[in-house]
Amino acid sequence: MRRFEDLVAWQKARALTRAIYQHTSRGQFERDLGLCGQIQRAAVSVMSNLAEGFERGSSRDFHRFLVIAKASCAELRSQLYVALDNGYLTQSEFEALSKMSLEVSKVIGGLRAAVSRQR
Structure with a gap:
């Protein structure tokens, strides 16, 4: 893989983030700014940490992320x-x-195990 966008884990995290944003942008959920923002940040964090860890270039850093x-x-x-x-x-x-x-968590777990074996 050459880019973080090629990671199945990142692709699934992106779909999850899209779904979270769709559900948090309506009704009462949208008005609960605390929970709405927090759950959105958690979803974005999954995607971001996958991307950042991949781009770090070392298996140790990738594992940590x-x-x-x-x-x-x-x-x-x-x-x-x-x-x-x-x-x-x-x-x-x-x-x-x-x-x-x-599902995202399981894929990340599998990826983490694979990266751990490489270390």
């Missing part, structure tokens, strides 16, 4: 529960976004 990206996925999933509990998401919306986040 993968750990951070995976943790941001967990933060995002936790915030999805807050959104569900406050009625900002329906159960089906919550499940779809949570599923996307878990």
Whole structure:
């Protein structure tokens, strides 16, 4: 791979971020500036850490940024529960976004294991 855009993990994180922005830009969710901003930042953090780690050029740095990206996925999933509990998401919306986040997390985990073996 030559570019971070080629990473499946980054591509999936981008789709997740797009979905998060779509859901946070409507209704009551949009008016909860604290949660809205926080969940958006968590989603963007996943993408950004994948890109930054990849561009660092060392497997050690990449591994460290993968750990951070995976943790941001967990933060995002936790915030999805807050959104569900406050009625900002329906159960089906919550499940779809949570599923996307878990998929991103799994792909990052696999990538992290591969990078770890290279170190």
